[in-house]
Amino acid sequence: MKQILKKTLQQPISIYRGSKSKQIKKSNKMMKKFKYYKSKGILPNLDNVIDCSGNNKHVLNEIFIDPDQKIPNLGLKNINEWKIYSLIECPGLIVIKNPFTSLGQRYYIKKLVKDYTKNHPNNLLESKFKQNIIKDFWASWIEEVDQQQKRLIKKSMRWTTLGYHYDWTNKVYNEQNKNEFPEELSKLISVFAEVLNFNDFMSEAAIINFYHIGNTLSAHSDHSEICNAPLFSISFGQPAVFLMGGTSKDDDAIPILLNSGDVLVMSGNSRFNYHSVPRIFESESKPWNDDQNINNCSRLNSDDLNECLCQENWSQFDSYLSDSRINVNVRQYKNKTG
Numbered sequence: 001m002k003q004i005l006k007k008t009l010q011q012p013i014s015i016y017r018g019s020k021s022k023q024i025k026k027s028n029k030m031m032k033k034f035k036y037y038k039s040k041g042i043l044p045n046l047d048n049v050i051d052c053s054g055n056n057k058h059v060l061n062e063i064f065i066d067p068d069q070k071i072p073n074l075g076l077k078n079i080n081e082w083k084i085y086s087l088i089e090c091p092g093l094i095v096i097k098n099p100f101t102s103l104g105q106r107y108y109i110k111k112l113v114k115d116y117t118k119n120h121p122n123n124l125l126e127s128k129f130k131q132n133i134i135k136d137f138w139a140s141w142i143e144e145v146d147q148q149q150k151r152l153i154k155k156s157m158r159w160t161t162l163g164y165h166y167d168w169t170n171k172v173y174n175e176q177n178k179n180e181f182p183e184e185l186s187k188l189i190s191v192f193a194e195v196l197n198f199n200d201f202m203s204e205a206a207i208i209n210f211y212h213i214g215n216t217l218s219a220h221s222d223h224s225e226i227c228n229a230p231l232f233s234i235s236f237g238q239p240a241v242f243l244m245g246g247t248s249k250d251d252d253a254i255p256i257l258l259n260s261g262d263v264l265v266m267s268g269n270s271r272f273n274y275h276s277v278p279r280i281f282e283s284e285s286k287p288w289n290d291d292q293n294i295n296n297c298s299r300l301n302s303d304d305l306n307e308c309l310c311q312e313n314w315s316q317f318d319s320y321l322s323d324s325r326i327n328v329n330v331r332q333y334k335n336k337t338g
């Protein structure tokens with residue numbers, strides 16, 4: 001078992017899901033910045049990383065929404081507390097600063113890493129891992145007593161897909177290989193879409209990425225969806241530097257700090273831009289533990305909520321998150337009018 005795990009894990013630490021380009025051109029500004037922020041030797045200077053707060057007014061525009069509109073109780077803060085920004089230099093890129101309550105964060109974290117890794121396609125399916133790990137990653141991880149094995153199991157889960165499954169080899173969505181898109185996630189995304197006036201958005205396909213300190217995601221653009229609908233990307237756990245480039249890898253890239261709970265929306269011109277994740281940080285802040293107020297959670301499943309409220313149970317998630325980041329990005333795959 002140890003051998004099989006080790007063998008499967010002998011792969012680049014970068015999540016890479018396509019064919020590699022052969023050479024890095026000198027003009028490839030995205031790659032240069034990627035290398036800079038990824039660097040392990042000399043720690044990168046983070047002064048230029050945009051943290052999407054009031055401190056960065058020169059590069060951000062605040063988007064004001066109706067503070068009296070009604071949103072469902074899905075673990076989100078009161079709408080009058082939401083802060084939303086667009087990036088002046090990247091039209092269409094929007095960041096909703098953590099709109100989740102602490103319990104809301106816990107709820108979706110549990111869904112993403114425990115529930116959705118079960119019964120959905122994931123990167124372990126074609127590996128030689130034991131069936132129990134492939135079928136129920138979370139149970140296998142928490143039940144493992146050997147600390148070395150436990151670490152290996154944790155790092156083995158890199159991605160899971162929901163809804164239409166993406167065929168990474170042929171770079172197409174697979175019509176036959178489709179799972180039910182989780183209803184609670186679709187409802188959550190609809191709230192973000194409606195608040196931002198993307199009223200017809202349909203959640204049809206999602207990728208959940210699991211990163212651990214040291215993991216990266218190479219520069220790519222998400223262009224396999226045939227519609228021009230926005231892409232909603234939610235991050236939980238440890239913070240990351242996210243690089244947002246242009247339509248060519250030669251375009252310069254903007255470094256953005258994504259903290260737990262932040263929702264990044266790629267719409268309009270930014271939808272098909274190159275982007276990457278060069279770095280995950282360990283941070284002291286744990287916004288999923290701030291308070292466990294059940295306000296604004298009445299539309300969430302009570303059994304799931306109780307699981308998040310039970311401290312003994314939650315400590316497993318805390319341990320998972322101590323050096324991990326979870327990102328879920330949700331897409332509309334088909335053009336409804338087409």
Ligand SMILES: O=C(O)CCC(=O)C(=O)O
Nearest residue numbers: 207209222242277327329
């Ligand atoms: O982890 C992130 O923030 C980005 C993920 C991403 O770009 C992707 O999965 O296509």
Ligand SMILES: [Fe+2]
Nearest residue numbers: 220221222275
């Ligand atoms: Fe992407």
